């Protein structure tokens with residue numbers, strides 16, 4: 001594999017959360033490119049206090065520390081870079097590229113959730129939220145669930161894995177190497193306007209949400225409409241019938257199929 005900025009890979013048998021670990025490392029001054037990967041997380045995090053589940057030794061649980069130079073409004077593109085790289089890596093290892101459900105999921109061919117991305121930044125790091133460290137974690141369901149019956153009731157019918165979706169038993173180390181190789185040039189792209197335009201256009205092309213009728217749930221309101229576009233900052237544009245609204249990833253509780 002050609003060399004990337006991701007040379008410092010820290011491996012854990014068990015940890016609470018790889019995102020939590022790298023946020024602490026970032027606060028202590030760790031440089032861009034540190035990677036944390038765990039066989040098991042005891043407190044794997046989803047968005048908004050939700051949990052990420054994975055039995056020990058089955059799936060890829062990894063976080064990367066980035067220090068991207070990009071405007072605060074475009075911070076979501078750091079998650080996008082990881083989602084695109086993960087989709088490429090799954091395609092390379094298993095022969096089928098997962099689609100991206102805005103803002104942060106990868107979906108299998110049957111439309112079930114195959115992976116989730118969580119970007120976290122410490123708001124105290126920079127006054128306007130730009131240029132500070134951001135930790136982007138991804139959980140990719142590789143070998144679990146192996147069969148539908150593996151899923152707990154709360155994930156039944158909604159989650160899948162590379163194995164269940166494609167029938168291919170992918171090696172987690174190979175998948176991680178593919179992800180980091182595909183991510184490295186995209187992190188470069190975050191730093192320039194042209195690179196960010198290219199990332200947002202890749203997202204638009206692979207985003208299964210664009211073209212769908214959706215219900216957007218925000219903390220204080222929800223509304224429905226047709227998702228028509230992704231902006232160059234990575235925001236979702238929704239045509240409500242009475243006008244267009246641009247939805248910021250960090251504000252979203254859920255985006256669900258509507259009607």
Ligand code: BT5
Nearest residue numbers: 017019044045046047050053062116117118137138139159
């Ligand atoms: C996410 O949150 O999808 C982000 C998940 C990020 C996990 C990675 S693992 C490495 C790194 N370290 C961490 O601590 N976290 C990151 P969200 O969109 O909020 O989705 C969470 C919801 O997905 C849960 O409430 C469940 O309904 C569902 N879920 C939990 N585990 C799942 C799994 N393995 N597969 C599919 N869905 C799952």
